[in-house]
Amino acid sequence: MTYQSQIQRQDALLSTAKPRKGWASPGSWAAALGAGVVALGLWGAANRPATNIPAYHGEIGGFAFSPFHKGESPQTGDYPSTAEIKSDLALAAKYTHNIRTYTVEGDLGQIPALAEGMHLNVTLGGWLDRHPEANAKELAKLVQVANANADVTQLMVGNETILRGDMTVPDLINDIDQVKAETHVPVSTAEPWHVWLKYPQLAQHVDFITVHLLPYWEGVPENIAVQDAMHRLQMVHDRFPNKRIVIGEIGWPSDGIDIGAARASNINQARFLRDFFNLAQQDHIDYFVMEAFDQPWKTSFEGRAAGYWGMFTLDRHQKWSLTGPVENNPHWFEYALGGVLASLAATMLLLSRRPDIRFTGKLAFAALVEGFTAILAMLFMNMGETYLSMSAAAVWGALAAGQGLLLFLLIADSFDLVETIFGRISRRHYEPIPAPAGAKLPKVSIHLPICNEPPEMVKLTLDALANLDYERYEVLVIDNNTMDPAVWEPVAEHCARLGPKFRFFTLGKYKGFKAGALNFGLRETAPDAEIIGVIDSDYLVDPDWLRCMVPAFDNPAVGFTQSPQDYRDNDGGLFKRMMFWEYAGFFHAGMVTRNERNAIIQHGTMTLVRKQALLNENGWAEWCITEDSQLGLRLFRAGYEAVYSKKSFGKGVMPDDYNAFRKQRFRWAYGAMRIVRANAGALFNPFNKELTLGQRWHFITGWLPWFGDALGIVFLAMGLAWSAGLILDPVRFEFPIALFMLPSIGLFFFKIVQILALYKNRVPCGFLDRVGAAVAGLALSHSIGKAVWKGLFTNKLPFIRTPKMKDAPALVQGLVMAREELVLLLLTWGAALGVGFGHHWATLETKLWVAVLFTQSMPYLASVGVSILASLPAKAAAPVITAAPAKQTASLGAMHPAAGD
Secondary structure: OOHHHHHHHHHHHHOOOOOOOOOOOHHHHHHHHHHHHHHHHHHHHHOOOEOOOOOOOOOEOOEEOOOOOOOOEOOOOEOOOHHHHHHHHHHHHOOEOEEEOOOOOHHHHHHHHHOOOOOOEEEEEEOOOOOHHHHHHHHHHHHHHHHHOOOEEEEEEEEOHHHHOOOOHHHHHHHHHHHHHHOOOOEEEEEEHHHHHHOHHHHOOOOOEEEEEOHHHHOOOHHHHHHHHHHHHHHHHHHOOOOOEEEEEEOOOOOOOOEOOEOOOHHHHHHHHHHHHHHHHHHOOOEEEOOOEOOHHHHHHHOHHHHOOOOEOOOOOEOOOOOOOEOOOOOHHHHHHHHHHHHHHHHHHHHOOOOOOOHHHHHHHHHHHHHHHHHHHHHHHHHHOOOOOHHHHHHHHHHHHHHHHHHHHHHHHHHHHHHHHHOOOOOOOOOOOOOOOOOOOOEEEEEEEEOOOOHHHHHHHHHHHHOOOOOOEEEEEEEOOOOOHHHHHHHHHHHHHHOOOEEEEEOOOOOOHHHHHHHHHHHHOOOOEEEEEEOOOOOEEOOOHHHHHHHHHHOOOEEEEEOOOOEOOOOOOHHHHHHHHHHHHHHHHHHHHHHHOOOOOOOOOOEEEEHHHHHHOOOOOOOOOOHHHHHHHHHHHOOOEEEEOOOOOEEEOOOOOHHHHHHHHHHHHHHHHHHHHHOHHHHHOOOOOOOOHHHHHHHHHHHHHHHHHHHHHHHHHHHHHHHHHHHHOOOOOOOOOHHHHHHHHHHHHHHHHHHHHHHHHHOOOOHHHHHHHHHHHHHOHHHHHHHHHHHHHOOOOOOOOOOOOOOOOHHHHHHHHOHHHHHHHHHHHHHHHHHHHHOOOOOHHHHHHHHHHHHHHHHHHHHHHHHHHHHOOOOOOOOOOOOOOOOOOOOOOOOOOOOOO
C-alpha cells in the first residue's frame, strides 16, 4: 500500500465516528435468548418442588403461640393488641385445639379470655428470668388468669430458665410448688431433654414433664432429625417412666444458617413436621409445634434462624400446606424472569456495539451475564423473604448496592474479554508508515521536562532525539526545581553541542511541577511549530517516530496521538520481568480497544499534541499530578479525536525497586481520582453530551477496578471486625448469607482468569510471565485503594516515606518495604484460622467465610512477595525484553488506565 493510499485509508477509518449497531443481529439474539432459556431452566431445576414428602391429614397437636406482629417485641415493650391476638387465635383454631403461651405480660394475659368459644385449650405460661420482683408479679398474674378462665388446662412456670442459668433449680422448684398450691390445674416447667436428665429432682415437683426437642440447634441433619428427637424423648421416658411427658417445642426453621449438618429451608421444615405429625398421630404423642407464627424479634439474641420457626409467616401466610408439593421459594419465577430480562437487555445493549463478535464469543458473554445477573436476582429474592429491621435493611441494602456495582464490573470485564478474543473488525486501526522523503510535514516542538535527572541518562535521550529522521523540529529541555548546578549544567552544555535545534532552560524553583515546566515550554515554543511532542527524560526514541506519527494530524479532527510506553532495562531479575509484562498488558491490550471508541488514555511520554488544541484548552493542568491523562480527557470533551499506534517508538526505564513501583501507581491512581472529580459532569451526567457513550464507557469501566481496590480496603476492615465477632460472640454475629460471600470469591478468580486469557491472546509472553504480570498487578491493590480514597477527598498528594534499611538482608528489606501489607496479611490469616477452628470447620458458611478472608489476603500476600523479590540481588543482565506489537484487544481494567511518569 502506498503512503498516500494509506493516509486516505487512515482518514476514512478515523472518520468512523459512530460504531454500527447490531440490534437485528440474529447471532446476538440467538445467544441472548438461548442463554435466557437455559437460565430459566436452571432456575426451575434448582427450585423444583419436593413431591416426596408424606402428606398429613390430621389435626395439629398444638402450637407454641406468640402473637407478635411486625414491629412488635417484648424487648421494646411493644405488645400485640387484643384485636391482633384474637385474629391469631382464630387462625390457630382452624388447625388445632391446643396452644401454649409463654408470658402473661401486657395483653397476653387476656389470651384465655379471648380464646373463649374457639374450642382452644390453653397451656398458660409465666416467664421467669433473673429479676425476682418481676418474677413474683408474673407468677401472681399467672395464678390470677388461670383461676379466672376455664380454658386454661395447664400451667408452665418458666421456659428454659435453667438452661439460660437465670435461676437455680431449688429456686425454680419453690416457684413451681407455690403455683401448684394456688391453682387446680397441672403445673410444669419447660426445658430441653438434657436438662431433665441432668436435674432429675426437678421432675419430682412437676405434674408432667415438658421437654423441648429441637434437633436443628444440635446440628442433626434433617433426614434423621425426627428419629433423633424420638430417641431423646425415649431417653426421658426411660428416666421418668411414671411421668406424663409433653413435647413443649418441636420443629425446624425455614431459614437460617447451617448448624453442623442441619440445613434450614422451607422444604426441610415441611418434611420434618409432616413426618413428625404422622408419627405423633400414630403414637399418640402430646406436643406443641415450635411455633405458630414467625417471630423475627428473637433474632437479636438467638440468631437469624430464631425468627423462622413458624408454620406461618410474620404476615400470617401459610408457608406450605399439609398435603401436596412444597417449594423453598414459591415466588422464584418472578425473580428468575426479572433476572433473565435484565440480562437480555444488558447483553443486547453491549453486543449491539460490536456485532462483529464471533457467535462463540456472543454466547460466552450472554452466559456470563446471565450467571452474574442470576446471583443478584437470587440475592433480591432472599432479601424479599427475609425479615429486616430498619438497620438490617440499611446494611443489606448497602451490600446489595455493592453487589450491583460488582455485577456491573463483571459484565464490563466480560465484554472486554469476549471483545478482545472474539472481535473480528478493527475500525480505527492506525498503521504507522513513514512519510516519504520530501513530504510536507508540520514543524514539531519536542518538550523534555527534567528535574534532578542523572545527566548521562538525559544525554542519551538527547542523542536519540538528535538522530530523528525528521527535518522540521526543535527540542526544548526545561529543567525546574534542580538546585544543584552540577546536575543541570552538563545537560545545558550537551544541548549547546547538539546545535540550534536544542534549547535548554533552567527555571530554578518553579511552581507546577512537570505541568509547570511544560507550560513554560509551550510559551517558548517556536511560533511556526504546529505539533507539541512530549517525552520523558529516560526515553530513547526511534528515528522514525515523528515521520510515522505526525501524518495522523493531516486529519483536522485529530487532537493528539499516542504510542506505547516501552522499556529497555532488564537486569536479569524476576521483579523487573514481572513489571515489564504488567506494563505491557495495558499498552498492548487495553489501549488498542480504547482506540476503537476514541477513548485512549494520554500517558505523557511518546505523545504528540496539536498545539492549537493545547492552547485552546489553556495548556497543561498544573493542579493535577497526572496532567497528561487530564489533558487527554479535556481534548475528548472538546470534540477532538485521538490516534493510537500499537507500535513502540521508544524505550525508557522502569522503577528501580518495589517502593518506586508502588509510589508510581499510587500517583497515577491519585491523579485519576482528581480527574474524575474535575470531570464528573462529563462522565456521569446523562444530559452532558461532551463525551461519547463509548468514551464514558471506557473511562468509567477503566477506573472502576481502582474503586474496587478502594472498597477492598473497607471490606477487609469489615471482614476483620466481623471475624472478631464470629469468634467472640458467635450468636449475635452470624455468617453472612452465601449470596454475599460467593460473588467476592468469584470476582477474584474471574479477574485472574480474565487477565490470563487476555494475555494469552494478545500479549506475546509465556504462561509464567502472564502469572507474574497478574501477581505484580495484584501487589499494587492496597496502594491503589489508599490512593483512591485520598484522591477522592484530598487535593494534595500525601508524602510517602521511602523505607530505609538498604543494607539489610533482602528478606528484611522486602518485609520492611511492605510492612503495612504484612501486618494486614497476618491479621487476615489469623482471623481466618480463628473463625475456622472456632466454628470447627463445620458448616458451608464457615468454609466460605474463610475462603473470603483468604481471597481478601491475596493482594497483601502478593505485595509482600513482590517486595521480597524486588529486594533480591539481580542476576547478570539478560538480553533486553521487548514486546512485539499486539493484535486488537480490550482493556484490562484494573491495570494502569491513567499514566504519567
